[in-house]
Structure formats: structure tokens, C-alpha cells
Amino acid sequence: MxxxxxxxxxxxxxxxxxxxxxxxxxxxxxxxxxxxxxxxxxxxxxxxxxxxxxxxxxxxxxxxxxxxxxxxxxxxxxxxxxxxxxxxxxxxxxxxxxxxxxxxxxxxxxxxxxxxxxLERKLEYMAGHDPLTGLPNRYRLREELERAIGDSEQALAVLYLDLDGFKAANDRHGHAQGDRLLCEVANRLRQALRHGDFIARVGGDEFVVLLPGCAGHGDARRVADTLQASVAAAEVPPFAGIGASVGVACCPADGRDAEALLRCADADMYVVKHRHRGAAAP
Missing domain, CATH: 3.30.450.20 (PAS domain)
Structure with missing residues (x-):
């Protein structure tokens, strides 16, 4: 058939x-x-x-x-x-x-x-963001920093922020409470920044902020003072009186590439932290 x-x-x-x-x-x-x-x-x-x-x-x-x-x-x-x-x-x-x-x-x-x-979008988000705070991570920071440096017509400041005494307090009160504090700090920092600024969590209690268009160290330090005040206002019992040390680096004065700017801002942060410790000593 x-x-x-x-x-x-x-x-x-x-x-x-x-x-x-x-x-x-x-x-x-x-x-x-x-x-x-x-x-x-x-x-x-x-x-x-x-x-x-x-x-x-x-x-x-x-x-x-x-x-x-x-x-x-x-x-x-x-x-x-x-x-x-x-x-x-x-x-x-x-x-x-x-x-x-x-x-x-x-x-x-x-x-x-x-x-x-x-699924791809979720994986892309996970690859570029901190799972605890939702902030961009070190990988995304590097991308954004290199892009900002490449914009030769725009000034740029980099702030390196580290919480004072967080590690000891975190060990004393527990990591769950420490995570709550980190999320609260991340939210306060994000709210304190201008539209167009960029913030990333790059370590346990370390954050980096990019300030496109920031004219120089004076303006950058004023933003750093605002961020320090925002951290000090964070209230997550039993943490009390958590402060922050913020280092500043400006492009091109302190470097013209990502490594140099991050290294300079990090070094300046340790100078500020040492100053805080000296001021707190009896």
C-alpha cells in the first residue's frame, strides 16, 4: 500500500x-x-x-x-x-x-x-554581586573602575572604607549579628551617596566607593565624612559605636590605573585608622 x-x-x-x-x-x-x-x-x-x-x-x-x-x-x-x-x-x-x-x-x-x-540573568547577577548585602562585588568594581578611568574627560575619586573594630566585635557577638550590621551599613552607605556614585563590598567589612566627577581630595574627604557619619548612625544591637575609617585617592593625582588608585586609597585608609586609634587612646 x-x-x-x-x-x-x-x-x-x-x-x-x-x-x-x-x-x-x-x-x-x-x-x-x-x-x-x-x-x-x-x-x-x-x-x-x-x-x-x-x-x-x-x-x-x-x-x-x-x-x-x-x-x-x-x-x-x-x-x-x-x-x-x-x-x-x-x-x-x-x-x-x-x-x-x-x-x-x-x-x-x-x-x-x-x-x-x-537563569542567565540570575547567574550574571550572582557573578557580579555580594550575596549578603546585594552590593556589587570586587569583580564588578574592577569593571566599573576601569570604565571610569577610561573616561578621560571626567575626574574620579576612590574611597576605601573599613569598619573600625568590626572583626573583634563580630567574633564576640556572633556572625549572624555581624551580617545584620553589614547589611545595615551597606544600606546606609548606599543611601548617603549621590546618584551616579558606585559602591561595592570588596571584603568582610571593606567597601569601595567611586565618585565620578569629584573635583579633588577636599570634595572627596567631605563625602568620606558623610559616609563615616552614616556608619556611626547604624544601630544593630548589640553593636554600638561602630565607626569607619575612609581613605581617599584621586585620579589622576594619585594614579591613572585601577591598581594604583585602590592601593593609594587603601594606604590612606590605614593612615586614617591609625589616627582614630591614636585619638581613642587614653
Whole structure:
């Protein structure tokens, strides 16, 4: 008995990925059943519409460049962009596309990667942030510092902050209470900074602040005094009277690279800490 193949459309409609056919100007000519499942529009609702209209506005420029590449005969195997679902939510997609000049159409197969992208975002966040305080970590600090140094038209100050007596108090009262204090200090420091300033936790009780546009040591020291006052106001029993020592370094006066600026600010912080200890001595 001869075998009769079902229509190709019925086969395509079984696929979990969206299959789209558009003309050279990007108007939909055909979509598979999965298109509605993923993006929310029935086939009859998109026929004749331009594909770019359904793309997230922030991704349209990159998508247009990708389309140009495909139309030049360069297949696009793994292009990602975001679509706006019919109900308004964002759908992350990964596409493989090819221009078929003999038919005058562009063929694309799209796989939804929203869950994968959410996982990637979480991993990216974890890689760049301190899990306790939520502040950027040393890795993110280095990226931001090098970017700020590269902006030659903008002055920059670096503050290195260390809590006074925290280690001994943490051992005495317990790490759980110490973690509470660190979170409280992080929140107070974040609130005390200007819009555009950057703060990172780089060690147990050490924080680094970047002050883009800070004119010099005098202005930086005034910000440091404000941060010291914010730390002193932190109230997490049984901790009382926790202070902070803050060192200052300015670019380019104290260095023109990340290592030099951090080293200078750290050294200045120890000078300030020694001064605090001397003032506290009977």
C-alpha cells in the first residue's frame, strides 16, 4: 500500500518552535501553530504585518542589522531578541534564519528562551554581586573602575572604607549579628551617596566607593565624612559605636590605573585608622 505524506503545514504545526516565512520587506506570509502559542497572535492576525512591529522596541535596531546580514546571504544560526506577546509581556527568542532567493522569502525558526534568559540573568547577577548585602562585588568594581578611568574627560575619586573594630566585635557577638550590621551599613552607605556614585563590598567589612566627577581630595574627604557619619548612625544591637575609617585617592593625582588608585586609597585608609586609634587612646 503506497504511503501518502501529510501536508507539510501539518508537520510544521507539530513543532514546538515557531516557523515563520516573510517576504523581502519582512511581511508575514506564513507562520506555524507554535507562533500563536509562543507570541500569542493567531496566524490570521499577523498575515501581512511586518515582523519588526512585534519585536521589542529596544531590540528593533539590532534585529534590523541581523535581517540585513541574512538578506546578504549570511545565514543567522543563533540570534536572540525579544518579542512583545499579544498580552504585553516580553518573550525572549532565539532564531535561526536564512534568505531563500530562489523563492524570494526569508525563513526563520524561533525557539523560546525566556526561562534560559532568566537563569542567565540570575547567574550574571550572582557573578557580579555580594550575596549578603546585594552590593556589587570586587569583580564588578574592577569593571566599573576601569570604565571610569577610561573616561578621560571626567575626574574620579576612590574611597576605601573599613569598619573600625568590626572583626573583634563580630567574633564576640556572633556572625549572624555581624551580617545584620553589614547589611545595615551597606544600606546606609548606599543611601548617603549621590546618584551616579558606585559602591561595592570588596571584603568582610571593606567597601569601595567611586565618585565620578569629584573635583579633588577636599570634595572627596567631605563625602568620606558623610559616609563615616552614616556608619556611626547604624544601630544593630548589640553593636554600638561602630565607626569607619575612609581613605581617599584621586585620579589622576594619585594614579591613572585601577591598581594604583585602590592601593593609594587603601594606604590612606590605614593612615586614617591609625589616627582614630591614636585619638581613642587614653
Amino acid at each position: 503506497p504511503t501518502t505524506l501529510p501536508p507539510l503545514g501539518e508537520i510544521l504545526d507539530l513543532l514546538p518552535d515557531a516557523v515563520c516565512v516573510v517576504d523581502p520587506e519582512g511581511h508575514y506570509l506564513a507562520v506555524s501553530a507554535a507562533f500563536e502559542h509562543i507570541i500569542g497572535y493567531r496566524p490570521d492576525e499577523v498575515m501581512g504585518r511586518r515582523m519588526i512591529e512585534l519585536v521589542h522596541p529596544d531590540d528593533r535596531a539590532a534585529t534590523a542589522l541581523a535581517v540585513q546580514r541574512v538578506m546578504e546571504g549570511r545565514p543567522l544560526p543563533h540570534f536572540r531578541n525579544r518579542y512583545l506577546h499579544r498580552d504585553g509581556h516580553v518573550v525572549d527568542m532565539q532564531w535561526s534564519a536564512k534568505w531563500l532567493p530562489e523563492y524570494g522569502v526569508r525563513l526563520a525558526v524561533g525557539h523560546q528562551v525566556t526561562e534560559l534568559r532568566e
